[in-house]
Amino acid sequence: MTEASPRPPRLAVWLVELFVPEEQASSVLGDLVEEFSDVAAKSSVADAQRWYWRQTLPTVVHLLGSGFRAAPWFMAGVVAGGIALVELGWWFMGWSVTQGFNYLNHSVFPHIQPRSRFEVFLTVFLVNSGLYLYRLTVSLLIGCIIALLSRRREMLATLAVSLVCVIPTLTRFLLFLRGNTEALRHWAPWAYFFGGLFALVAGGAVVRWHRLRSLRAARS
Numbered sequence: 001m002t003e004a005s006p007r008p009p010r011l012a013v014w015l016v017e018l019f020v021p022e023e024q025a026s027s028v029l030g031d032l033v034e035e036f037s038d039v040a041a042k043s044s045v046a047d048a049q050r051w052y053w054r055q056t057l058p059t060v061v062h063l064l065g066s067g068f069r070a071a072p073w074f075m076a077g078v079v080a081g082g083i084a085l086v087e088l089g090w091w092f093m094g095w096s097v098t099q100g101f102n103y104l105n106h107s108v109f110p111h112i113q114p115r116s117r118f119e120v121f122l123t124v125f126l127v128n129s130g131l132y133l134y135r136l137t138v139s140l141l142i143g144c145i146i147a148l149l150s151r152r153r154e155m156l157a158t159l160a161v162s163l164v165c166v167i168p169t170l171t172r173f174l175l176f177l178r179g180n181t182e183a184l185r186h187w188a189p190w191a192y193f194f195g196g197l198f199a200l201v202a203g204g205a206v207v208r209w210h211r212l213r214s215l216r217a218a219r220s
Contacts, residue, residue, distance in 0.1 A: 005037065006036075006037070006045040006048060008032065008049065008052045009049050009052055009053060012052050015056055016028065016029060016032065016056060016059055017212060018154075018155050018205055018208050019059075019064060019155050020059075020063055021063070021067065021152065021153075022215065028059070028063075035051075035055075036048050036049075036052050064155075064159070067156045068156060068160075071153070074151070075156065075157065075160065078146065078150050078153075078157045078161075079157065079161055079164060081146075082157060082161035083161055083164055083165060085142055085145065085146065086142055086161060086165055087168075089138050089139070089141075090135075090138070090139075093134065093135060097131065097134070132188070132191055132192060132195065135195065135196050137199075138196075139196035139197070139199035139200050139203070140200075140202055140206070142203065143158045143161075143199060143200035143201065143202060143203020143204050143207075144204075146158050146200070146203070146204065147203055147207035147208065154207045154211070155201070155204045155205065155208055158201050158204030158205075159201055159204070162198075165197055166197060169196075173193045176189065177189075
């Protein structure tokens, strides 16, 4: 029996696949695999895997830059529309949360008679967890919409929108910290303000992964 040829790290390959255009996928991934095999033959599989990981980030950065240069005006329009969609989605989320709390305060909480401190704690915990989950879900859906409109540049579009949205998000976070610096010690404010930015990129990854699966199924 012949020994199976070494393979690059699956996670690193998957990251490159997320960002590489479909028309360049075969050449880019093929070149990386060829170099990986050469390093593995000359040194070891472990060294080859470390080499592949070192090439992953520069490759992704190069693909992002070339993708933006290939269609700068289109990407600028996608980013501008994505930012407007993010602001609209987060405004709707804030409005709906306010309306939901008003309903709970007037129609639900007055009729609840907790029998222990644990029940009070459980109610507050569920409400807060629901807020985080709601924000992440809305951001994920917005990321999916941006990715669907980006013409196979899903990751570039969602990552660009997320990076631009860092500025207003950071401003809101700093305003929140005024007089409340103890919040830095807890994970909840970080997750609430910045978790949505990661969810935007995750939405692009979901759409990209679905398209890759559809493309592979069509080829097979």
